Amino acid sequence: MMFEFHIEATDGNARVGSFSTPHGEIFTPVFAPVGTQATVKSLTPAHLEEVGATLILANTYHLFLRPGDQRIARLGGLHQFMVWQKPILTDSGGFQVFSLAQINQIDDEGVTFKSHIDGSWQRLTPEISIAVQENLGADIIMAFDQCPPPYDREINERALERTHRWAERCVRAKNRSDQALFGIVQGGVFADLRRRSAEFIASLDLPGNAIGGLSVGETKEEMWQVLDLVNEALPRNKPRYLMGVGTPYDIVQGVARGIDIFDCVLPTRLARHTTALRRKDRLNLVNASYAEDRRPIDDACACHTCQHFSRAYLRHLILAKEMLAATLLSIHNLFTLISLTDEIRQAIRTKTFNSLLEEFTSP
Amino acid sequence: MMFEFHIEATDGNARVGSFSTPHGEIFTPVFAPVGTQATVKSLTPAHLEEVGATLILANTYHLFLRPGDQRIARLGGLHQFMVWQKPILTDSGGFQVFSLAQINQIDDEGVTFKSHIDGSWQRLTPEISIAVQENLGADIIMAFDQCPPPYDREINERALERTHRWAERCVRAKNRSDQALFGIVQGGVFADLRRRSAEFIASLDLPGNAIGGLSVGETKEEMWQVLDLVNEALPRNKPRYLMGVGTPYDIVQGVARGIDIFDCVLPTRLARHTTALRRKDRLNLVNASYAEDRRPIDDACACHTCQHFSRAYLRHLILAKEMLAATLLSIHNLFTLISLTDEIRQAIRTKTFNSLLEEFTSP
Numbered sequence: 242m243m244f245e246f247h248i249e250a251t252d253g254n255a256r257v258g259s260f261s262t263p264h265g266e267i268f269t270p271v272f273a274p275v276g277t278q279a280t281v282k283s284l285t286p287a288h289l290e291e292v293g294a295t296l297i298l299a300n301t302y303h304l305f306l307r308p309g310d311q312r313i314a315r316l317g318g319l320h321q322f323m324v325w326q327k328p329i330l331t332d333s334g335g336f337q338v339f340s341l342a343q344i345n346q347i348d349d350e351g352v353t354f355k356s357h358i359d360g361s362w363q364r365l366t367p368e369i370s371i372a373v374q375e376n377l378g379a380d381i382i383m384a385f386d387q388c389p390p391p392y393d394r395e396i397n398e399r400a401l402e403r404t405h406r407w408a409e410r411c412v413r414a415k416n417r418s419d420q421a422l423f424g425i426v427q428g429g430v431f432a433d434l435r436r437r438s439a440e441f442i443a444s445l446d447l448p449g450n451a452i453g454g455l456s457v458g459e460t461k462e463e464m465w466q467v468l469d470l471v472n473e474a475l476p477r478n479k480p481r482y483l484m485g486v487g488t489p490y491d492i493v494q495g496v497a498r499g500i501d502i503f504d505c506v507l508p509t510r511l512a513r514h515t516t517a518l519r520r521k522d523r524l525n526l527v528n529a530s531y532a533e534d535r536r537p538i539d540d541a542c543a544c545h546t547c548q549h550f551s552r553a554y555l556r557h558l559i560l561a562k563e564m565l566a567a568t569l570l571s572i573h574n575l576f577t578l579i580s581l582t583d584e585i586r587q588a589i590r591t592k593t594f595n596s597l598l599e600e601f602t603s604p
Numbered sequence: 605m606m607f608e609f610h611i612e613a614t615d616g617n618a619r620v621g622s623f624s625t626p627h628g629e630i631f632t633p634v635f636a637p638v639g640t641q642a643t644v645k646s647l648t649p650a651h652l653e654e655v656g657a658t659l660i661l662a663n664t665y666h667l668f669l670r671p672g673d674q675r676i677a678r679l680g681g682l683h684q685f686m687v688w689q690k691p692i693l694t695d696s697g698g699f700q701v702f703s704l705a706q707i708n709q710i711d712d713e714g715v716t717f718k719s720h721i722d723g724s725w726q727r728l729t730p731e732i733s734i735a736v737q738e739n740l741g742a743d744i745i746m747a748f749d750q751c752p753p754p755y756d757r758e759i760n761e762r763a764l765e766r767t768h769r770w771a772e773r774c775v776r777a778k779n780r781s782d783q784a785l786f787g788i789v790q791g792g793v794f795a796d797l798r799r800r801s802a803e804f805i806a807s808l809d810l811p812g813n814a815i816g817g818l819s820v821g822e823t824k825e826e827m828w829q830v831l832d833l834v835n836e837a838l839p840r841n842k843p844r845y846l847m848g849v850g851t852p853y854d855i856v857q858g859v860a861r862g863i864d865i866f867d868c869v870l871p872t873r874l875a876r877h878t879t880a881l882r883r884k885d886r887l888n889l890v891n892a893s894y895a896e897d898r899r900p901i902d903d904a905c906a907c908h909t910c911q912h913f914s915r916a917y918l919r920h921l922i923l924a925k926e927m928l929a930a931t932l933l934s935i936h937n938l939f940t941l942i943s944l945t946d947e948i949r950q951a952i953r954t955k956t957f958n959s960l961l962e963e964f965t966s967p
Contacts, residue, residue: 278924279917285931286912308895308920315896316916324912532671533678549649549687553679554642557671561641564927568648 244421244448246480252594254472254499257586260449260480262328262380263419264320265295269480269501270585272487272578273298273330274509278307279323281575282509283567286324291545292576293583296328296381298504301373302337306356306363310376318378330381330504332484333370333411333425336388336453347387349403367410375417383451384411386425391459397429405441412445421448423482426471429454430463439474449502450475451482456491465494472499489520489581493601496585497594503582508574513567515559518574520581521601524552526570531556544576545569607784607811609843615957617835617862620949623812623843625691625743626782627683628658632843632864633948635850635941636661636693637872641670642686644938645872646930649687654908655939656946659691659744661867664736665700669719669726673739681741693744693867695847696733696774696788699751699816710750712766730773738780746814747774749788754822760792768804775808784811786845789834792817793826802837812865813838814845819854828857835862852883852944856964859948860957866945871937876930878922881937883944884964887915889933894919907939908932 273296342354351366370385387400424442428434480501487505537547558566636659705717714729733748750763787805791797850868900910921929951957
């Protein structure tokens with residue numbers, strides 16, 4: 242059945258599952274590469290297949306502004322447009338409106354903002370966000386939410402109430418039965434707000450639940466505390482999505498607290514900034530020490546980049562400002578995170594997740 | 605035997621051949637993509653395999669300056685450095701010195717110039733060019749030449765004598781037996797200079813001969829006249845390489861005049877400037893008429909890009925300034941030229957080259 246979450250194995254709070262979508266199963270824990278503008282920067286869909294991606298994320302805010310969700314609908318929807326036949330998730334546009342756009346007005350109805358592309362005035366409401374996401378046609382769509390800075394209690398309290406009303410309106414606005422709507426828990430760093438939000442979002446009985454407003458300035462300790470209490474309140478039989486989080490350390494720690502889905506721009510953004518992610522450290526390949534280093538980024542890595550290219554060559558591409566540098570580093574960085582989730586699933590199945598967790602002692 | 609040129613079939617002056625190198629056979633007529641800085645911009649070696657590339661070109665001038673030929677030698681040579689196990693050709697550095705660098709001094713000994721990268725003073729002579737190319741380790745290397753503007757007779761006459769003396773010095777300087785040195789015919793648009801040059805270069809009895817200083821400002825008619833008379837003077841049993849030329853029209857016209865090898869930055873440069881090459885026209889994909897065009901660039905094209913992606917998506921990538929646009933257009937543009945050479949070989953084998961030629965009536 243569609244949007245069914247089947248838990249195959251558990252180890253403590255960590256679990257291995259599968260979530261069925263119109264474009265196939267998502268095996269969890271999963272890391273979703275971010276394809277902001279309907280492309281995971283510098284990679285072809287074939288590269289994404291090769292690194293093992295199943296779920297990818299696209300940004301409603303960006304696609305709403307360019308090329309426009311109605312245009313994408315006329316072109317057959319996002320899967321056909323960007324040539325990705327596996328599952329896609331779109332966010333609601335909320336996070337980008339609050340972080341990228343110049344906001345004119347925010348009230349209980351919605352948000353009016355200036356496009357960062359052409360300065361035109363645009364409007365998003367829960368109903369518009371859902372209509373846009375229905376035009377895009379992703380498998381998983383997100384409720385429109387307000388994501389305030391994490392430490393101001395008054396703002397968080399007000400934003401939380403608004404986010405909850407907006408979530409209800411999203412549920413009512415939704416028409417398509419082939420898309421799963423996920424609600425988003427907010428509440429900043431405040432335990433009682435987070436608990437209240439998790440209980441409310443859980444009560445909507447949606448096919449999946451997300452935790453937003455983390456990794457936006459709070460400490461790791463605060464993030465883990467929020468996750469612990471939110472996941473206690475969220476139903477165990479639905480997938481839990483920790484939005485915008487994705488270092489190797491954060492993924493392992495998130496899984497330990499019951500998270501199933503992760504996404505983050507980090508691996509591809511680091512790649513474009515000359516940095517290779519490894520499980521426990523990073524290499525900045527600009528470093529002169531790599532100038533004649535014949536080794537791959539990681540001897541133990543099975544990715545296309547590590548199987549073929551030396552650090553010396555990658556450094557040369559970077560210094561020569563060649564586009565191939567971003568491509569090869571993106572392949573490696575995504576493979577690092579996606580193969581880590583493969584390993585996590587295997588560890589949970591064999592009840593050895595704790596020893597994997599112990600390897601990751603620092604961010 | 606190494607560097608043997610075997611002519612398999614002819615049709616008029618057009619011929620199908622194979623040239624044996626330490627990294628495999630080159631089937632001619634061949635179009636070589638340009639990998640200026642040890643990468644064909646925006647493409648992985650796997651993409652190059654996929655578009656059917658056999659021979660690729662790298663620029664001695666650029667690699668001499670960065671990362672340095674000695675460094676590449678220590679890293680195992682260019683094939684290993686850039687992970688391309690098929691044939692590579694390096695130019696001599698001459699053309700770039702005369703077109704990109706600020707020249708301090710040019711005399712019969714060589715050229716002193718300022719690096720366009722860091723402003724440092726550098727020197728190339730025939731002996732240094734050969735030493736650099738031996739460090740790089742390409743299968744085909746080129747004699748160091750002077751390429752003057754095509755219309756000044758006095759300058760061309762002087763440059764020609766110098767180019768001939770330099771060619772002799774390159775022959776003497778060469779040590780490696782696993783590289784084929786090609787001489788270069790110069791002489792601008794002047795028939796007598798071109799004939800003299802072709803006869804001199806032919807007399808060196810090198811494994812292949814090149815024609816330089818064309819497609820640098822002269823008319824097409826002048827180019828074809830030069831090719832006609834040069835190819836009459838060059839030995840038929842050696843490959844002929846027309847340097848820096850590569851539109852579909854120019855390739856077909858060159859083959860008709862006995863050319864076997866072509867290279868050009870055009871297909872990848874056009875790709876980075878939003879333009880798709882087709883056999884008889886070009887599409888600038890920025891054009892608003894493509895905004896909702898679901899068709900591929902070319903219905904008849906079998907390349908990865910045309911098999912998967914719409915003009916509408918390519919236009920979106922371009923407007924969104926996404927790197928993937930350059931990658932997908934480069935794949936298409938290179939495939940267009942390389943598959944044209946496949947078709948040319950087939951037409952020559954079946955003695956139908958003239959009807960192919962008739963399709964290409966204008967540049």
